[in-house]
Amino acid sequence: MTQQITHSELDAAVKKSPRKWVYLFSEGNATMRELLGGKGAGVAEMTNAGLPVPPGFTITTEACNAYYDAGKHFPEGMWDQALAALKIVEQQTGKHFGQKDNPLLVSVRSGAKFSMPGMMDTVLNLGINDETVQGLVALTGDERFAYDAYRRFIQMFSKIVLDTDPKDFEHVLDQYKERAGVKSDAEISAADLKKLVVEFKQIAERQSGEPFPTDVYQQLQKAIEAVFSSWNNKRAIDYRNFNKISHSLGTAVNVQSMVFGNMGEDSGTGVAFTRDPGTGEKQLYGEYLLNAQGEDVVAGIRTPSKISRLQDDLPHVYQQFQEIAHRLEQHYRDMQDLEFTVEKGRLYMLQTRSGKRSAQAGIKVLVDMVNEGLISEQEAVKRADTTQVYQLLLPRFDEAKKKQAEKEGRLLAKGLNASPGAATGKAVFDADRAEELGKAGTPVVLIRPETSPDDVHGMLVAKGILTARGGATSHAAVVARGLGLPCVAGCEGIRVNEAEHLFRVVDSDFVLREGDDISIDGATGEVFAGIIETVDPDFEKEVELKQLLNWADQYRRLGVWANADYPRDARRAVTFGAQGIGLCRTEHMFMEQERLPIVQKMILAKTQQERQAALDQLLPFQREDFKGIFVEVTRLETQGGHEQELKEKREMLEAVGSMREMNPMLGLRGCRLGLLFPEINVMQTRAILEAARELAREGKKLQPKIMIPLVGHVNELKEVRRQLEAVAKEITAEGVAVDYKFGTMIELPRAALTAGEISPVADFFSFGTNDLTQTTFGFSRDDAEGKFLLKYVDGLTEPGIEGKVKILPVNPFQTLDRDGVGQLVRMAAENGRKANAHLELGICGEHGGDPDSIEFFHMVGLDYVSCSPFRVPVARLAAAQAALTTSERDK
Numbered sequence: 016m017t018q019q020i021t022h023s024e025l026d027a028a029v030k031k032s033p034r035k036w037v038y039l040f041s042e043g044n045a046t047m048r049e050l051l052g053g054k055g056a057g058v059a060e061m062t063n064a065g066l067p068v069p070p071g072f073t074i075t076t077e078a079c080n081a082y083y084d085a086g087k088h089f090p091e092g093m094w095d096q097a098l099a100a101l102k103i104v105e106q107q108t109g110k111h112f113g114q115k116d117n118p119l120l121v122s123v124r125s126g127a128k129f130s131m132p133g134m135m136d137t138v139l140n141l142g143i144n145d146e147t148v149q150g151l152v153a154l155t156g157d158e159r160f161a162y163d164a165y166r167r168f169i170q171m172f173s174k175i176v177l178d179t180d181p182k183d184f185e186h187v188l189d190q191y192k193e194r195a196g197v198k199s200d201a202e203i204s205a206a207d208l209k210k211l212v213v214e215f216k217q218i219a220e221r222q223s224g225e226p227f228p229t230d231v232y233q234q235l236q237k238a239i240e241a242v243f244s245s246w247n248n249k250r251a252i253d254y255r256n257f258n259k260i261s262h263s264l265g266t267a268v269n270v271q272s273m274v275f276g277n278m279g280e281d282s283g284t285g286v287a288f289t290r291d292p293g294t295g296e297k298q299l300y301g302e303y304l305l306n307a308q309g310e311d312v313v314a315g316i317r318t319p320s321k322i323s324r325l326q327d328d329l330p331h332v333y334q335q336f337q338e339i340a341h342r343l344e345q346h347y348r349d350m351q352d353l354e355f356t357v358e359k360g361r362l363y364m365l366q367t368r369s370g371k372r373s374a375q376a377g378i379k380v381l382v383d384m385v386n387e388g389l390i391s392e393q394e395a396v397k398r399a400d401t402t403q404v405y406q407l408l409l410p411r412f413d414e415a416k417k418k419q420a421e422k423e424g425r426l427l428a429k430g431l432n433a434s435p436g437a438a439t440g441k442a443v444f445d446a447d448r449a450e451e452l453g454k455a456g457t458p459v460v461l462i463r464p465e466t467s468p469d470d471v472h473g474m475l476v477a478k479g480i481l482t483a484r485g486g487a488t489s490h491a492a493v494v495a496r497g498l499g500l501p502c503v504a505g506c507e508g509i510r511v512n513e514a515e516h517l518f519r520v521v522d523s524d525f526v527l528r529e530g531d532d533i534s535i536d537g538a539t540g541e542v543f544a545g546i547i548e549t550v551d552p553d554f555e556k557e558v559e560l561k562q563l564l565n566w567a568d569q570y571r572r573l574g575v576w577a578n579a580d581y582p583r584d585a586r587r588a589v590t591f592g593a594q595g596i597g598l599c600r601t602e603h604m605f606m607e608q609e610r611l612p613i614v615q616k617m618i619l620a621k622t623q624q625e626r627q628a629a630l631d632q633l634l635p636f637q638r639e640d641f642k643g644i645f646v647e648v649t650r651l652e653t654q655g656g657h658e659q660e661l662k663e664k665r666e667m668l669e670a671v672g673s674m675r676e677m678n679p680m681l682g683l684r685g686c687r688l689g690l691l692f693p694e695i696n697v698m699q700t701r702a703i704l705e706a707a708r709e710l711a712r713e714g715k716k717l718q719p720k721i722m723i724p725l726v727g728h729v730n731e732l733k734e735v736r737r738q739l740e741a742v743a744k745e746i747t748a749e750g751v752a753v754d755y756k757f758g759t760m761i762e763l764p765r766a767a768l769t770a771g772e773i774s775p776v777a778d779f780f781s782f783g784t785n786d787l788t789q790t791t792f793g794f795s796r797d798d799a800e801g802k803f804l805l806k807y808v809d810g811l812t813e814p815g816i817e818g819k820v821k822i823l824p825v826n827p828f829q830t831l832d833r834d835g836v837g838q839l840v841r842m843a844a845e846n847g848r849k850a851n852a853h854l855e856l857g858i859c860g861e862h863g864g865d866p867d868s869i870e871f872f873h874m875v876g877l878d879y880v881s882c883s884p885f886r887v888p889v890a891r892l893a894a895a896q897a898a899l900t901t902s903e904r905d906k
């Protein structure tokens with residue numbers, strides 16, 4: 016009954032306040048992430064699921080925002096609500112905050128809506144002072160434990176709340192260990208810890224210039240303020256900027272009764288994923304330390320044991336943990352990242368969240384969960400991360416080159432394979448230098464003894480991360496996986512010398528210095544001296560990815576084609592699942608070495624005869640190029656196959672020739688050139704149609720689509736069409752008739768505005784959104800990106816204005832500007848179709864591979880997107896996601 020009385024005290028405190036700022040864990044749930052932050056919502060959900068969670072309460076993100084709005088003062092009523100909630104926690108635990116007998120200690124933990132690993136701050140063991148520590152001793156009979164908790168508290172509180180330099184504490188700690196001749200913190204004697212506490216307090220007072228707070232309520236108040244403030248520390252802001260997380264979300268604060276992993280050999284603390292976050296394999300993956308507290312594992316101070324060893328050390332705890340892990344996965348229907356502590360053989364869950372994972376694991380886990388019946392195909396498609404799909408197709412090390420490097424003695428050491436991928440670059444030993452070089456475009460590999468949040472700005476620009484200490488759940492590993500960066504962690508075979516900017520290989524005395532080339536393989540943990548060549552991954556072997564994309568294909572409406580200028584691009588496009596070629600730039604064919612002199616002759620020709628002679632020479636080259644591309648897209652047909660394959664084959668029979676040239680953006684380019692020099696158009700049409708005819712003779716039917724670029728007035732298109740039809744007639748007269756389609760690119764605002772006049776002359780429109788963006792904005796892309804565009808996106812600094820003034824939300828060359836360029840696309844599509852019901856609509860700008868733009872193209876009813884071959888898998892997935900999520904929204 017007392018329980019109810021105090022509950023009503025909290026209710027009363029809430030009534031007196033403008034808002035409810037504080038929620039007991041038992042009052043929250045998983046859907047309240049916005050308000051309680053991810054951590055608060057997670058512990059609340061676990062509490063209500065009946066899992067063993069130390070009692071506590073959450074101060075909301077709204078309170079954090081209100082704190083800032085009020086000029087860094089707690090909002091009205093918040094503190095009273097917190098005190099009322101604390102009383103309830105006292106009752107739940109039977110302990111008393113700030114009292115000598117049976118003292119309650121709490122942790123004060125930050126937790127925003129989106130997890131920001133290691134970005135904000137947590138204080139443990141709060142509520143300890145010279146008196147309560149006596150209570151802890153009396154209660155546990157363990158003086159060593161009590162003073163260890165105390166010295167940790169002073170250390171953490173000083174660093175996080177008093178903002179003092181942690182190095183001084185570590186230095187003194189090291190001195191004690193040295194004097195006592197011990198290696199780990201856990202071996203320091205009680206007597207020494209007592210002395211350490213005194214010394215730590217002196218350091219804290221000296222550094223902060225104020226007495227160390229002995230009043231536990233003052234400790235709590237200051238810690239809560241520090242967590243609120245940590246939302247706006249530099250590293251948190253950097254992290255949010257990089258991950259595009261809004262700055263206005265605020266962080267929640269969790270105040271939770273402490274459980275102790277540092278109470279002896281039947282206690283410990285750890286972190287674990289329910290599946291391997293590197294490979295996606297379904298097995299517990301993680302680490303723990305016996306007789307340790309919280310951040311000992313993550314900080315990489317001691318190298319922890321694998322979670323599977325817990326099975327030998329504390330078998331019943333391991334079994335219980337396994338059950339809980341399974342339950343949480345089923346509950347959340349996702350791979351979880353768990354934090355736990357064991358106090359004297361009793362397991363407590365401290366955190367659950369969806370686990371960050373590598374690209375490979377991301378896809379595998381989804382496909383496995385579908386096969387396990389945990390989620391549906393649609394859900395897997397919707398949840399798949401397009402960025403991870405892209406990453407999976409990035410280069411890896413060439414195995415043969417790796418073997419060779421090993422033979423040459425360049426394999427220096429092997430660490431943990433913490434985040435897969437191949438990284439090569441110049442070795443750099445501090446984050447600032449990495450940032451400097453990285454921003455200047457030099458590929459760098461950042462090498463650290465271990466990383467901390469202070470290194471993140473360097474990690475963001477590095478190609479890969481190598482650390483000498485710390486496990487697979489260390490800061491370096493977690494952040495790298497989140498960023499999709501290759502990482503080798505805990506590489507104990509090297510000794511990093513920060514001061515001299517080098518590392519020494521333990522076994523061989525080899526020294527690698529700043530600026531030397533280095534290669535790391537995050538998939539195997541290998542570290543090599545020098546650069547190792549990379550190769551493209553074998554798409555055929557990506558079984559799970561192919562499965563996922565096959566599911567995606569069932570749900571998408573948009574066709575996915577590829578832009579390909581050479582046969583090798585076309586080959587890759589077909590492998591990645593493109594249904595056709597949506598753009599083939601004939602001027603790129605002109606740029607191949609052996610043709611360039613002929614092209615120059617053509618351009619410089621003074622008479623029509625001279626030009627014709629050059630064109631006659633070019634014709635066979637172009638015909639062969641087109642043949643090569645056609646062969647690639649029809650290859651499947653000749654290989655034979657079953658019905659599905661035949662269907663794909665038919666769709667594959669698409670190819671496009673177009674003609675553009677390299678003159679300045681608004682100059683004599685696109686269709687204008689062929690109008691002035693019709694013989695160029697005639698030659699190119701011949702090359703395309705003859706190539707198609709030759710293949711037709713071999714029984715390969717295909718339909719080239721001839722696409723005219725940079726049309727602004729319908730008369731331009733009419734005239735080109737007349738030219739082409741004349742050539743087609745000639746070819747038909749020569750024998751086999753070739754079926755082709757004729758269309759135009761819509762890449763000038765005038766073409767979009769007059770689409771209804773143009774479409775009766777065209778079989779199809781393909782939106783050239785690169786040029787359409789340039790001409791709509793009046794930007795010349797190269798100039799704009801080099802000079803001001805990125806500043807527009809990043810934000811301008813204006814005198815007298817805090818923060819940055821953003822002109823554009825994103826780079827419009829990467830993500831289609833829906834409100835401007837997009838409206839031209841929408842209008843042209845509608846008007847074009849009104850005047851020609853059979854008009855086919857596609858897009859072939861770079862936006863064809865951008866998920867956000869693809870969603871827009873789906874919504875305005877285009878038929879297909881065409882993108883670079885490497886983006887084809889991304890586009891297949893994004894098109895399906897657009898179909899699934901927009902149809903949901905319509906409901």
Ligand code: ADP
Pocket residue numbers: 069121122123124125132133134135137139271272273274275276284285308309310354355356365366
């Ligand atoms: P982060 O956001 O960096 O993960 P947490 O708030 O989860 O920070 O705290 C870090 C670690 O501190 C946890 O993994 C856990 O081991 C320890 N910790 C936090 N709260 C408690 C508690 N109430 N009892 C015991 N350990 C705790």
Ligand code: MG
Pocket residue numbers: 354366
């Ligand atoms: Mg945590």
